[in-house]
Structure formats: structure tokens, C-alpha cells
Amino acid sequence: MNQGEKIIEKTEEFSANNYHPLPLVIAKAEGSWVYDTEGNRYLDMIASYSALNHGHRHPKIIRALKDQADQLTLTSRALHNDQMGAFMEKLCTLSNFDKALPMNSGTEAVETALKAARRWGYEVKKIPKDKAEIIGAKNNFSGRSIGVLSMSTGKSATEGFGPFAPGFVTVPFGDGKAIEQAINENTAAVILEPIQGEGGVVVPPEGYLQEVREITKKHNVLLIIDEIQTGFGRTGKLYCYQHEDIQPDIVTVGKALGGGVYPVSAILADDDVMQVFQPGNHGSTFGGNPLAARIGRVSLEVLMEEGLIERAQELGPYFMEKLKAMNSPVIKDIRGKGLMVGVEIKEEAGTGRDFSEKLMDLGVLAKDTKAQTLRFAPPLNISKEDLDWGIDRMKMVFRG
Numbered sequence: 001m002n003q004g005e006k007i008i009e010k011t012e013e014f015s016a017n018n019y020h021p022l023p024l025v026i027a028k029a030e031g032s033w034v035y036d037t038e039g040n041r042y043l044d045m046i047a048s049y050s051a052l053n054h055g056h057r058h059p060k061i062i063r064a065l066k067d068q069a070d071q072l073t074l075t076s077r078a079l080h081n082d083q084m085g086a087f088m089e090k091l092c093t094l095s096n097f098d099k100a101l102p103m104n105s106g107t108e109a110v111e112t113a114l115k116a117a118r119r120w121g122y123e124v125k126k127i128p129k130d131k132a133e134i135i136g137a138k139n140n141f142s143g144r145s146i147g148v149l150s151m152s153t154g155k156s157a158t159e160g161f162g163p164f165a166p167g168f169v170t171v172p173f174g175d176g177k178a179i180e181q182a183i184n185e186n187t188a189a190v191i192l193e194p195i196q197g198e199g200g201v202v203v204p205p206e207g208y209l210q211e212v213r214e215i216t217k218k219h220n221v222l223l224i225i226d227e228i229q230t231g232f233g234r235t236g237k238l239y240c241y242q243h244e245d246i247q248p249d250i251v252t253v254g255k256a257l258g259g260g261v262y263p264v265s266a267i268l269a270d271d272d273v274m275q276v277f278q279p280g281n282h283g284s285t286f287g288g289n290p291l292a293a294r295i296g297r298v299s300l301e302v303l304m305e306e307g308l309i310e311r312a313q314e315l316g317p318y319f320m321e322k323l324k325a326m327n328s329p330v331i332k333d334i335r336g337k338g339l340m341v342g343v344e345i346k347e348e349a350g351t352g353r354d355f356s357e358k359l360m361d362l363g364v365l366a367k368d369t370k371a372q373t374l375r376f377a378p379p380l381n382i383s384k385e386d387l388d389w390g391i392d393r394m395k396m397v398f399r400g
């Protein structure tokens with residue numbers, strides 16, 4: 001048994017079996033590359049489900065982490081800290097919202113958005129007590145808490161975890177009319193991912209978000225966009241909804257906001273919505289802590305200074321063209337935006353998992369999202385040479 005195999009054995013002995021990782025133990029990483037315990041290197045096109053938009057161990061972000069660790073790490077919100085204000089300012093001004101509310105994980109951000117929408121529904125829209133409804137899309141993924149799962153339609157994520165919270169309705173993704181039909185006087189909000197990431201990189205028809213924005217405005221319903229996976233340049237815009245030129249009422253952000261080193265999430269909204277939160281009705285011990293705030297602010301600085309959004313804009317279409325030019329007999333569909341690319345494998349050729357293992361053997365890491373779809377989402381600062389290296393290996397795997 002080599003060192004990696006021993007570590008896997010120990011991990012499996014002592015940890016819950018709630019994931020099915022690739023059989024690889026990573027011990028070191030830099031930029032777009034990770035190294036296993038045996039010293040083999042792999043091109044990381046999983047990038048921690050888009051939490052590594054800045055690549056592994058970005059020097060400026062690591063410096064911020066270390067400097068802040070030497071100064072102050074945690075105050076809780078019982079006190080102010082000298083980092084949170086500047087982080088909130090940076091996030092709000094960049095994103096064009098009045099206010100932000102910091103949390104830690106993506107799931108918590110989504111819970112926060114759902115709570116904001118319900119409270120807005122009661123206080124502002126005057127929905128009768130406990131009658132608020134929120135409309136989500138089928139095949140969504142926004143986390144794994146009981147609240148978030150209450151709008152989930154995925155059997156593997158929900159089975160055995162009921163009963164769920166009432167007040168959620170789901171409609172087919174990509175269908176604006178279905179949303180309008182589901183709206184009634186008790187509807188507080190519609191929540192959507194602009195591209196369903198975990199759902200298999202599902203891109204809705206062009207104009208969908210615009211249509212939903214018009215419908216929600218017309219019926220006095222909030223529009224929540226979950227940018228946890230698609231945000232911070234991943235699709236070639238700061239936020240994916242900007243491809244359709246809309247302004248949502250609430251945006252949830254996470255993953256890459258932590259610069260690949262720390263969990264940092266938030267919701268963004270204007271004053272009319274954010275004022276529903278008052279002392280005592282929502283919070284988090286760690287949300288907005290000085291370490292998170294420093295890392296969050298610097299991660300946003302790096303995103304802008306290094307033109308990472310533009311990188312995704314340039315490299316995404318290049319990558320998709322190269323994939324299409326392979327004319328692969330095993331590929332059923334190629335879809336995505338920017339550097340968020342889904343490759344659907346024909347069922348007769350094998351599963352997404354089979355292909356992720358074949359790619360791993362050649363040094364490229366990509367993970368299946370739904371049974372047949374592989375998601376490629378490398379760090380946004382991947383070099384063209386490294387991307388080409390990965391594409392050459394994909395050619396070997398996808399030639400059939």
C-alpha cells in the first residue's frame with residue numbers, strides 16, 4: 001500500500017461516508033495544479049466546485065490570511081472588528097447593492113436569503129402570517145439544510161430527511177410562463193441559479209432571466225439569484241445574471257469569495273429588503289469575522305486587478321470550441337458559459353464517473369455532476385498552455 005492508499009483507508013475508517021471522491025490524496029497545490037502524496041501532478045479542473053477561481057494558494061490572498069492571523073481572527077458580532085466594514089463596502093460597491101450580510105457557507109447564505117424574502121413578504125407585501133410561498137426551479141441545488149432541501153427535487157439529497165418546511169413550490173427550470181402561473185398573492189420570492197451547476201450545468205434559454213425579472217416585478221415578488229457557483233467571474237461576468245442585464249432583489253454569494261482559503265459567504269440586497277433584519281432576528285458567530293473579511297476583500301481585489309473575469313470571457317469560448325472540434329463519438333452535448341463547461345457523455349459510452357477516472361489517470365481532474373455530465377471549471381487564471389495541455393489529454397479520452 002502506498003501512502004495515499006493508507007490515508008484513504010484511514011479516512012474511510014473514521015469519517016462518514018457522505019462523499020465518493022476520486023481515489024486521490026492531494027498533499028500540495030499551486031495555481032491550477034495539485035500534487036498527490038506520491039508527487040504526481042494533476043491539472044485541477046474541479047477547482048473545488050468553483051471556490052478556487054483565483055487558483056490554489058494565490059500569493060496575495062495567502063499573505064492576507066497570514067497577516068490577518070497575526071493581528072486578529074475572531075471577535076464574534078458581539079463586537080465590531082476593523083475588517084468587516086471595508087469588506088462589506090468593497091462587496092457592495094462592486095456588486096451594485098446597498099448592503100451585504102456576511103455568513104460562512106453557501107447553504108447559510110441561501111437560508112438567509114429565504115428568511116429575508118419571507119420576512120419581506122410579511123412586513124412589506126403584507127402576506128398573511130405563515131402563508132408566504134417561495135418558488136424554486138426543479139433540479140436546483142442550493143445546499144443541504146432542511147430549509148434549502150425543502151425546495152429540492154433531487155431524491156438522493158432529500159430521501160429520508162423529511163419532513164420538510166412548507167411554503168415551497170417548484171416549476172420546470174427555463175420556463176418563465178410556469179413561474180407566472182405558480183405566482184399567487186402569497187408568493188414572496190422566486191429563487192433561481194442562473195445556470196444549474198450541480199444539476200448538470202444546465203443553461204436556461206436566452207432571455208429567461210429577463211422574462212422572470214419582468215414577471216416578478218409585475219407581481220411584486222422578489223427575485224433571488226443564487227450566484228454561489230456562477231459568481232465572481234466564473235461565467236465571464238462578475239455575476240452570471242449580468243449576461244441578461246437584470247438587477248435581482250437578493251443575490252447569494254459564496255465559494256470563490258473566500259479566495260480558495262476560507263469559507264466566506266453573504267447575501268446582497270438593497271435597503272428596502274435588508275431592513276427586515278434587526279438585532280436578534282438573524283446572525284452567525286463566525287459571519288463577518290476579521291479573517292474572513294480580510295480574505296474576502298483581498299479576493300475581490302485580486303479578481304479585479306488580475307482581470308480574472310476577462311480571462312473566463314476569453315478562455316471559455318476557446319475551450320468550448322476545442323471541445324466541439326473534437327467531434328467526439330462519446331459526447332452527447334457540450335454546454336456552459338465562460339469557464340463553466342459541462343460535457344454530457346452518451347450513456348452507451350459509460351458514465352461521467354468512468355470518464356472522470358480516465359481523465360484522472362492522464363492527469364486531468366474533472367468531476368461528474370449528474371450521472372452523465374462532467375463539469376470542467378478550472379481556476380480562472382489558468383494559463384492557455386496549461387489549458388491546452390488539459391485539452392490534449394481530453395482528446396485522448398474523448399476520442400472513443
Ligand SMILES: Cc1ncc(COP(=O)(O)O)c(C=O)c1O
Pocket residue numbers: 049105106107108110141142143144193197198226227228229230254255
Ligand atoms: C448554486 C449553489 N448554491 C449553494 C451551494 C451550497 O454551498 P455550500 O456547499 O458552501 O454550503 C452550492 C454548492 O455547491 C451551489 O452550487
